[in-house]
Amino acid sequence: MGLRIRHEELATRAFIEHLRRHPLPELMDDECAAALANVEAQFGDRRSHGAGMEVRLGDERRYVDYILKFDVQDIPLMNSEWIEIDYEQFVNGGPIGACRFAKVNRDKSGDYRVFLDGTMPRYAGLERARQLRPALAKLTKAMAPEASIRLVGVMDVRGANVGLRLVLDYPDLDAIVKNLPALGWTGNTAAFHEAFTPWAEAGFTFGLALDVSPEGIGEKIGLETYWKGNAPDYVETVIDRLLDAGLCLPSKAKAIRRWIRLLPEVNPFLHTRFTYFKLNYMDGRITEAKAYLETSSLVHHFDFPAFDRPLRLDLVLSDEKGKSMPVGDTPALLDECAAERVNHLRLYGGEDWPELPRLLSACREKNYRAEIVLRKSADEDWLRRMIEAGAKTFLVEFGDDAAEKTLATLRSLGAGRGTENGAFVTARWRMHEENVETLPDLVKRLNELGVNELYITGMVPENGAAQKPPTMKQMKAAAKFIWDWRFGEEEQGGLVTEIDTCFSAMQLMMCSGGPDQSTTLAFFDRGCEGGRSFMALHADGSFSPCVHLPGEPANSFADYWEHSESLQTHRKKTGQRSACAACPYTRRCSPCPAAPEPVEKCTIKA
Numbered sequence: 146m147g148l149r150i151r152h153e154e155l156a157t158r159a160f161i162e163h164l165r166r167h168p169l170p171e172l173m174d175d176e177c178a179a180a181l182a183n184v185e186a187q188f189g190d191r192r193s194h195g196a197g198m199e200v201r202l203g204d205e206r207r208y209v210d211y212i213l214k215f216d217v218q219d220i221p222l223m224n225s226e227w228i229e230i231d232y233e234q235f236v237n238g239g240p241i242g243a244c245r246f247a248k249v250n251r252d253k254s255g256d257y258r259v260f261l262d263g264t265m266p267r268y269a270g271l272e273r274a275r276q277l278r279p280a281l282a283k284l285t286k287a288m289a290p291e292a293s294i295r296l297v298g299v300m301d302v303r304g305a306n307v308g309l310r311l312v313l314d315y316p317d318l319d320a321i322v323k324n325l326p327a328l329g330w331t332g333n334t335a336a337f338h339e340a341f342t343p344w345a346e347a348g349f350t351f352g353l354a355l356d357v358s359p360e361g362i363g364e365k366i367g368l369e370t371y372w373k374g375n376a377p378d379y380v381e382t383v384i385d386r387l388l389d390a391g392l393c394l395p396s397k398a399k400a401i402r403r404w405i406r407l408l409p410e411v412n413p414f415l416h417t418r419f420t421y422f423k424l425n426y427m428d429g430r431i432t433e434a435k436a437y438l439e440t441s442s443l444v445h446h447f448d449f450p451a452f453d454r455p456l457r458l459d460l461v462l463s464d465e466k467g468k469s470m471p472v473g474d475t476p477a478l479l480d481e482c483a484a485e486r487v488n489h490l491r492l493y494g495g496e497d498w499p500e501l502p503r504l505l506s507a508c509r510e511k512n513y514r515a516e517i518v519l520r521k522s523a524d525e526d527w528l529r530r531m532i533e534a535g536a537k538t539f540l541v542e543f544g545d546d547a548a549e550k551t552l553a554t555l556r557s558l559g560a561g562r563g564t565e566n567g568a569f570v571t572a573r574w575r576m577h578e579e580n581v582e583t584l585p586d587l588v589k590r591l592n593e594l595g596v597n598e599l600y601i602t603g604m605v606p607e608n609g610a611a612q613k614p615p616t617m618k619q620m621k622a623a624a625k626f627i628w629d630w631r632f633g634e635e636e637q638g639g640l641v642t643e644i645d646t647c648f649s650a651m652q653l654m655m656c657s658g659g660p661d662q663s664t665t666l667a668f669f670d671r672g673c674e675g676g677r678s679f680m681a682l683h684a685d686g687s688f689s690p691c692v693h694l695p696g697e698p699a700n701s702f703a704d705y706w707e708h709s710e711s712l713q714t715h716r717k718k719t720g721q722r723s724a725c726a727a728c729p730y731t732r733r734c735s736p737c738p739a740a741p742e743p744v745e746k747c748t749i750k751a
């Protein structure tokens with residue numbers, strides 16, 4: 146149920162098809178777009194974890210070099226590479242050659258022996274490694290202590306059979322300039338410094354790209370700027386500066402602006418990014434700018450206001466006010482789901498909706514994932530009928546003995562971990578100040594009951610009762626327990642533990658250990674996902690971002706998703722509260738708009 150996987154390998158074909166669905170005529174003319182079929186013919190079936198384009202921003206010609214990312218194995222300090230297929234290689238068909246680039250993981254030993262004698266021969270070939278070794282040994286010795294090798298590239302298809310491309314990371318421009326003479330660069334460092342100072346002053350940080358041959362480094366060098374995210378605000382800054390500097394054509398800028406704003410498709414592992422840009426330097430001036438665009442299979446969805454279509458639709462079949470969804474409405478709804486490529490339904494209130502088996506059968510026929518939320522105890526006969534009708538997932542709201550009995554019954558019916566063809570069982574548990582200490586016992590009990598997953602939530606409404614969120618100390622202890630469990634029992638096939646995206650405070654604690662710790666926030670989603678990755682349809686036919694928020698009328702769920710003004714407002718700023726003003730995470734966290742009290746009491750900002 147949770148989204149622990151951040152990365153998925155897809156067939157190369159999927160990335161090329163995505164590009165065809167979102168054409169970029171300003172960057173690729175008809176001939177270039179058509180020639181991608183040649184790349185597809187050679188690489189279409191190969192699994193890749195991202196595809197990209199190298200765009201020459203100031204060049205009137207409309208073509209790109211195409212980039213694919215693959216895993217590499219058994220090469221010290223490396224785990225993935227990307228191949229860059231020059232346009233000349235794929236425009237005419239026939240066998241395609243490519244340049245290869247791989248990221249070098251920092252050698253913790255502090256010297257470059259592993260790189261020179263382990264990585265190089267395996268990646269660049271024995272002969273090349275032998276010929277380049279003296280030049281590389283000299284270069285690595287001359288590198289400033291704060292510099293490191295970021296990536297290495299071999300470009301045989303461009304005729305560089307002996308040479309090598311290196312990109313070195315430095316903390317700032319001054320460090321690069323200071324180090325260039327020691328590296329053996331014979332150009333004018335003062336002119337180089339002057340050319341790049343305006344970019345450094347604008348806050349850009351650089352990697353130094355240089356070509357190494359047995360004679361040393363070449364005169365042509367480049368600076369690459371990497372961006373941590375794909376947030377349009379950041380990318381706009383880059384594009385504006387490139388336009389001002391005359392390094393980018395307005396038509397190409399327009400295409401990039403469009404590209405970075407494409408919403409991720411219903412597959413969360415397919416979306417667009419701007420990866421980095423590169424400025425080439427030669428003879429005292431910046432000669433050209435290139436941009437690297439990506440169709441990514443990494444989940445970065447906090448960069449986007451919402452998905453193109455909801456990944457999941459939550460249906461309230463019956464509610465506590467006694468309202469029931471008319472049975473006659475569901476066939477049309479399922480048809481709409483098919484038309485909009487939404488194939489995941491979460492069903493609330495099914496215990497009191499007699500037609501649930503029929504709906505489950507229809508979902509099974511259409512190959513939809515139907516998830517039943519159980520808020521009340523359910524007897525064996527009812528659960529058996531639901532499994533027979535096609536229920537694939539049960540989400541049991543856990544909190545009392547009745548819920549535990551339901552989980553035991555599901556187990557006796559063959560659902561849960563380690564059962565063949567059994568339904569998936571999730572226990573959703575709301576953590577608060579009063580019950581947090583019971584977590585270790587709970588995890589062990591659920592594990593024994595064969596439950597697949599524990600989904601830990603918090604800061605969300607619970608039967609109208611406002612529970613106090615756990616304290617920082619309690620969350621730290623809980624986070625430690627969860628990490629220990631994940632590295633131990635969970636890794637051995639035990640119960641999976643997930644943190645609900647709604648529970649921002651605990652998500653932060655899991656990825657950082659708290660605001661006093663340094664963090665990359667790599668595992669922090671953006672808080673409230675209602676109206677961004679899923680939405681709700683209530684029993685009375687109204688729509689809302691989440692079942693906990695009041696509904697409003699709309700013609701269809703697609704109409705609501707695209708046109709509701711209140712939904713647009715919700716996406717821009719979900720529940721940001723004055724109580725959060727002092728919190729360091731306000732840019733990434735969207736606190737729950739349906740649960741004011743727990744958010745007011747969020748301990749993270751303290």
Ligand code: SF4
Nearest residue numbers: 725728734736747749
């Ligand atoms: S204080 Fe507000 S913004 Fe900060 S983590 Fe808590 S809910 Fe999120």
Ligand code: SF4
Nearest residue numbers: 605647673675691737
């Ligand atoms: S409104 Fe958002 S944060 Fe609150 S429970 Fe719903 S999805 Fe979670």
